[in-house]
Amino acid sequence: MDYILEGLINGIVLLVSGDEETYSAISTTLKVSTMSIIASLIIGIPIGFVLGYFDFPGKRTLRTISDTLLAIPTVVVGLLVYAFISRRGPLGSLGLLFTLPGIAVGQTILALPIVVSLTAGAVEGLDRQLKLTLLTLGARGRQLAISSLWEGRYAVLLAAATAYGRVISEVGASMMLGGNIKWYTRTMTTAISLETAKGEFDMGIALGLVLMLLAFAVNAALSAFKKRAAQ
């Protein structure tokens, strides 16, 4: 038991003393997760809006596909993206393998179904009165679409927070696509995985604490957005 307590104390010391290796993993995680969440929102919100707002043939099928992809295992995404961006793959010439953008591609694919499905659900769930209200106040065409999306903004933020939670906590895609290279592509989750395997608990616990803090912040944001979305 002592080594756990010792690990916890040493972990806190690492954080307080500003240990470079620990902060490198934190900064890498924040960088790559920011990249992937921005990309998934830019791609996912318009797709989710179209899926939720309009009626067209095949809409149900697309929703089912998107909902199914919510549960896609991170290692499967890692494998697929790896196949595409490895030197032999069709996108090998881009040199993305073992880089931060490479990890971001995988994480974007993980986050995308969450953003698409939750945005579509949010738009579908908008009050029936909203469209009538906007029309009767004179909105038309694009104004109608933008105002509708704005009304669902808290639900879209909820989608973003949920997707962010998935991205920062995943380890499979980051490990396979980033290669866990120290000072470069080592994220918090891959570092914890490696350090634990080595029997070094200090940094693992330090990073675990930061991850827990992030998860707590994400959760707090989620419940705030949920409350606002329901009002």
Place this chain on the structure above:
Amino acid sequence: MKVLYELSGIKHRYNGRLVLDIPRLVIEEGDIVGLIGPNGSGKSTLLRILAFLEAPSEGTLHFKGMPVGSEGEPPRRDATLLLQDSFLLKRSVFDNVIYGLKIRKEKSLRKKAFEALKMVGLPPEEFAHRPWYALSGGEAQRVALAARLVLRPKVLLLDEPTANVDEASAILIKEAVLRAVKEWKTTVVVATHDLLWLYEVAKSVLNLYQGRIAAQGTSNLISGPWRPLNDGLWERALPDGQGILAVSPPSETATAILDPSDIVIATSPPAKVSAQNILSGRVTQMLLDNSGERVAVAISLGGVSLRSTITPKAVKELSIQPGQRVWVLFKATALRWL
């Protein structure tokens, strides 16, 4: 006055079911038209058609002399509808009020919004920055009305504007609507069950029943069941044991219209009159109408309410007042069948 709306042969269906059937209706500019009738009588559907939110299944709708719907966008920005449930956008009160102005790219938003809020009795300094969820039902309805009034609409359509508000809000809504009519010559069409409120506002009233205009004015609707008596008379029993007599209803469940001006009020039991309906009741409400020439008197006959209209002079001569026992007289043939 100029004709604003002209409806000809309008029929509207939902899933094949006919919900509105109006052979002809003309609404003039500056008019205040009241729509009354039971739930499902087509009031809200007619309002949505007048707001150009729905196109009628059949018939033609002219607005300012131009046919609507044949080509181009309907003139939706000329008419604005206040929905029954005061739906507000998830923004501050101020942002709700200026929404319509913003999308029209208008200027002086603050001045106009503050004016509109004052018009509905909400002090702007206190309310402008409140979020949408920090309002009472009456306040929310008045914010929704301010968001329409700020547009200085040519046509203001109101669906049950006083259904979920307190008495003070109902009075403020009435005053704001009348001011819009006076200042901007806004045409108002209002659907409501609040007949006394309507009586103070409307210049004309249409009584809708099963999608049709059953009568003009605040007619009484008397529904069945009717049971046959002797001499070709039928009776609709009232909860207090009295009965309304009518002649040959088309069915046992038929509904009859009784014009308020066909009802005579007496303060003592009359003897030797030709009218077959002599019923005792109690005055529940009295109200001077918009023109100041008629007084609407609501009389409760054991739970069923009838409205009669008499002149202010008659009110004085009879010296009737709410709570007083009176007798109402009308002929069995005065009931017309729908």
